[in-house]
Amino acid sequence: MPRPFVPRHRQSHVFQACLFSITGEPRTSRSAVKAGACAGGRGGETCRLIARSARPVTLRLAVGGFQHETHSFAPRPTIFADFERPAGFPPLSRGVALIPALSGSQTALAGAMPVLEEAGATLLPLSWCLGMPAGPIEDSAFERIAAMLAADLSDALREGKVDGLYLDLHGAALTDSIPDAEGELLLRLRRILGPEVPIVISLDPHANLTAAMVEYSDGIVPYLTYPHVDKRETGATAARLLLDRIAGGKPYAKAFAQLDYWMTLSSQCTMVEPMKGVMAKRAELEKGIAALGFCFGFPYADFADCGVAFAAYAETREAAEAAAAQFLTFLNGLEERFKPDALPVAEAVALALESSRGANGPVIIADTQDNPGGGGHEDTTGLLAELVAQGASGAVLCLINDAESAAACHAAGEGATLALSLGGKSDGMPFEGEARVLRLGNGSFPLTGPMGAGNHANLGPCALVEFAPGVKVMVASRKTQAYDQAILRHLGVEPKDCPIVGLKSSVHFRADYEPIAARIIVAAAPGPVIADPSTLPFRHVRPGIRMRAGDFGGRAVG
Ligand SMILES: [Zn+2]
CATH class of the missing domain: 3.40.50.2300 (Response regulator)
Structure with missing residues (x-):
């Protein structure tokens, strides 16, 4: 008061x-x-x-x-x-x-x-x-x-x-x-x-x-x-x-x-x-x-x-x-x-699967803690691993920044299957699995969304790969925040036709994706861009400040 x-x-x-x-x-x-x-x-x-x-x-x-x-x-x-x-x-x-x-x-x-x-x-x-x-x-x-x-x-x-x-x-x-x-x-x-x-x-x-x-x-x-x-x-x-x-x-x-x-x-x-x-x-x-x-x-x-x-x-x-x-x-x-709204990644994926049944449009999962706009390297794999573990067939993740894996996909060619150790270069936690190469691209295309129109993407060699049981991942050679639908369309994926779309972004994606989203869920998969700042070791904030809105139980700050 x-x-x-x-x-x-x-x-x-x-x-x-x-x-x-x-x-x-x-x-x-x-x-x-x-x-x-x-x-x-x-x-x-x-x-x-x-x-x-x-x-x-x-x-x-x-x-x-x-x-x-x-x-x-x-x-x-x-x-x-x-x-x-x-x-x-x-x-x-x-x-x-x-x-x-x-x-x-x-x-x-x-x-x-x-x-x-x-x-x-x-x-x-x-x-x-x-x-x-x-x-x-x-x-x-x-x-x-x-x-x-x-x-x-x-x-x-x-x-x-x-x-x-x-x-x-x-x-x-x-x-x-x-x-x-x-x-x-x-x-x-x-x-x-x-x-x-x-x-x-x-x-x-x-x-x-x-x-x-x-x-x-x-x-x-x-x-x-x-x-x-x-x-x-x-x-x-x-x-x-x-x-x-x-x-x-x-x-x-x-x-x-x-x-x-x-x-x-x-x-x-x-x-x-x-x-x-x-x-x-x-x-x-x-x-x-x-x-x-x-x-x-x-x-x-x-x-x-x-x-x-x-x-x-x-x-x-x-x-x-x-x-x-x-x-x-x-x-x-x-x-x-x-109140902080990011869900633990397992809960986020479970909720997305439930919400996508009969939904009129994709359920978006924002992988906020690996947002390249906030300092993420765009290569953490916690969300991908959870989508695979929960059998999210048809889901697509945009994107994993891994030039080495993109090059391997290009060497293998469209239609090939190869063993990938995808992403995780920044945190030592890659996703290991057999991937099928669905589509290749050169990463050069115009952006079309409200924040991107007028700019040209230059992501280097890109690939769309699929892991069993049908989880697709876009792999790029450079990082870019996933705030534009043109990124997935570059590899033939129409976002509005996907049941679940995972995006490496915190807020900027909403400008282009909000109009087509049936629901937006913010997930806290392991990553450097901490969604809930109250978990950081603050020492000098005001006594009594509620670092988590609505948390009237208080938290010692010292
Ligand atoms: Zn600002």
């Missing part, structure tokens, strides 16, 4: 299920910046300046970013080189090189820049970088990144006034010794800018939002989708909030809250309930206020603020607090729906 509202300055510790206000001088009205004209005209240096001159005044707005999702228990630390050239994202970019490097990219900053420019602003590019999810960031790497942003912001200030700052952040970064890296970064930049200059940030909703992030910025805008298909739109929304905040001339009143329970990654998918309804409620509550930024949390970060949190922004403290209180009550009422 929510605690009573307590002003931030009277709080002295970390809050549990807390709801409190961070008060600035509340604004009294709000208006949009229109090509340099300030419609609000009340208070604030920028507005007074514009009103006095009665001529368009160009806003000077600094932009930059820093992105990392830190998994405290990942085996590999994150070093500075990881931010220099991340696969599939723009490289570390600084100064004038930032704008061409980021323009048009799948990033929030790419969505923010055109909105700011259309408002007549002069962009002051600082630096931007992203590191792929991994272990804690080395302190030295974070210090270099923070120093670049601080130095570039200082340079911009030396050249003239800075009217605002937009940052494209992730929100779940930890370093070896700083548990809230974004909060620390914002504090440092706030000290450079001073208390008056507006700072608005966009976030990945996997952010573990902290009081410091809310306190040192003027607004947060997380993506609204998972799978994340709205990064640029989010950047544009954040840019409009920054312009709005500048035009208003005064900070919004803020209310920040943290939940007492965690949401597993698989339960955070916004395409399905309960999260679909949560996002609808968020949108409804936001209608009456300036913004309601909601972060689902990344439940693999071992620090006190790990978890679900949100911040409401409004013209008045009462309005911000009312929206936050309503949202908190709504979320608390749904806790049971966020």
Whole structure:
């Protein structure tokens, strides 16, 4: 249950299920910046300046970013080189090189820049970088990144006034010794800018939002989708909030809250309930206020603020607090729906067999703990072994990443039977058996699903094999998350005609498979992408936090 509202300055510790206000001088009205004209005209240096001159005044707005999702228990630390050239994202970019490097990219900053420019602003590019999810960031790497942003912001200030700052952040970064890296970064930049200059940030909703992030910025805008298909739109929304905040001339009143329970990654998918309804409620509550930024949390970060949190922004403290209180009550009422839903693999297969009888469409089993998008090697065989053991004839598994076995199948040819020691290269547990080669492919084909269309798969030599009693497996030479039906169609398998389809994916598969699925079951076969984070050895989370939603029995954390 929510605690009573307590002003931030009277709080002295970390809050549990807390709801409190961070008060600035509340604004009294709000208006949009229109090509340099300030419609609000009340208070604030920028507005007074514009009103006095009665001529368009160009806003000077600094932009930059820093992105990392830190998994405290990942085996590999994150070093500075990881931010220099991340696969599939723009490289570390600084100064004038930032704008061409980021323009048009799948990033929030790419969505923010055109909105700011259309408002007549002069962009002051600082630096931007992203590191792929991994272990804690080395302190030295974070210090270099923070120093670049601080130095570039200082340079911009030396050249003239800075009217605002937009940052494209992730929100779940930890370093070896700083548990809230974004909060620390914002504090440092706030000290450079001073208390008056507006700072608005966009976030990945996997952010573990902290009081410091809310306190040192003027607004947060997380993506609204998972799978994340709205990064640029989010950047544009954040840019409009920054312009709005500048035009208003005064900070919004803020209310920040943290939940007492965690949401597993698989339960955070916004395409399905309960999260679909949560996002609808968020949108409804936001209608009456300036913004309601909601972060689902990344439940693999071992620090006190790990978890679900949100911040409401409004013209008045009462309005911000009312929206936050309503949202908190709504979320608390749904806790049971966020219980970890992954079943032990034997139960998952038994349930799939039962559910597939007479079903109108395939039963999908998500092999979530070997999701290559979460760090899996896509070659664990626990689900395959269970499908075979329970006689799941007609079931198909997409896919096992094993170039050696794919090559052996190609050497044997279609129709051949051979002994395979399939997969298990990452954990030493291959599946041994006689396999019949049904179909071969070169792994090169266009993807067709909502997340893949426009991209081309390049999986190397592929094979469809069958183990008695009729369990089919797609074998590929490279790993790829199984989120597109085109992957199975490449080898002649039509997913909607299969009774059971096993997929190496946690959430992204839903975009293409949800429409044809009779049922979706999440299975916890042995693998590195732990579905239930409460089983990990956390030491620093808040006392009393329910790492398994709905687990009111409590679990000692020490
Ligand atoms: Zn994310």
